[in-house]
Amino acid sequence: MPLKNTLKVHRAKLGLNQAEMGKRIGVSRQTISLIERGDYSPSVTLALKIAKACDVSVEEIFYYKEDNDEGDA
Amino acid sequence: MPLKNTLKVHRAKLGLNQAEMGKRIGVSRQTISLIERGDYSPSVTLALKIAKACDVSVEEIFYYKEDNDEGDA
DNA sequence: AAAAAATGACAAGTATACTTGTCAAATGAA
DNA sequence: TTCATTTGACAAGTATACTTGTCATTTTTT
Numbered sequence: 001m002p003l004k005n006t007l008k009v010h011r012a013k014l015g016l017n018q019a020e021m022g023k024r025i026g027v028s029r030q031t032i033s034l035i036e037r038g039d040y041s042p043s044v045t046l047a048l049k050i051a052k053a054c055d056v057s058v059e060e061i062f063y064y065k066e067d068n069d070e071g072d073a
Numbered sequence: 074m075p076l077k078n079t080l081k082v083h084r085a086k087l088g089l090n091q092a093e094m095g096k097r098i099g100v101s102r103q104t105i106s107l108i109e110r111g112d113y114s115p116s117v118t119l120a121l122k123i124a125k126a127c128d129v130s131v132e133e134i135f136y137y138k139e140d141n142d143e144g145d146a
Numbered sequence: 147a148a149a150a151a152a153t154g155a156c157a158a159g160t161a162t163a164c165t166t167g168t169c170a171a172a173t174g175a176a
Numbered sequence: 177t178t179c180a181t182t183t184g185a186c187a188a189g190t191a192t193a194c195t196t197g198t199c200a201t202t203t204t205t206t
Contacts, residue, residue: 034194103165
């Protein structure tokens with residue numbers, strides 16, 4: 001049950017690139033990239049900062065997607 | 074600006090000791106103890122599990138308390 | 147097409163989350 | 177008080193978050 005996130009979408013809404021997002025939050029560009037590439041569990045401190053920057057709850061950014069194998073059938 | 078949390082209170086509401094809480098969430102007793110002792114930033118995965126177990130949002134458990142030095146003056 | 151900007155990916159190092167184990171101190175029950 | 181339960185604290189080890197740096201690939205702009 002991998003941890004997923006919607007950071008890429010929310011970052012796009014803010015019109016920021018990864019480097020700008022990292023700078024705003026206080027982490028490196030690589031860390032933003034790593035998170036967006038998925039299956040990565042940052043600290044709750046970072047999660048709170050990201051959620052605040054995106055003006056949403058932590059749960060709206062980070063969530064669990066079931067490991068189901070159904071496509072849409 | 075240390076990270077604070079309300080885990081101890083919420084755990085008490087559930088009527089669980091640290092060992093039971095750890096078992097329910099899937100971490101060791103020490104990890105629960107460390108968090109409750111404060112100034113500790115677990116992974117967002119663990120934060121989500123704790124919030125779910127307590128039936129509240131991540132933000133209701135983990136938050137920042139300003140590092141102000143004013144008492145009440 | 148060509149140049150510029152943005153992202154993915156890897157490597158190697160540091161910081162810290164999380165582990166098991168142990169003991170003392172605190173709390174609660176008999 | 178005595179015994180049992182719970183928690184705090186420390187140590188040492190493993191797992192992983194986060195860092196800087198670099199390069200190839202992709203995307204966007206001209």
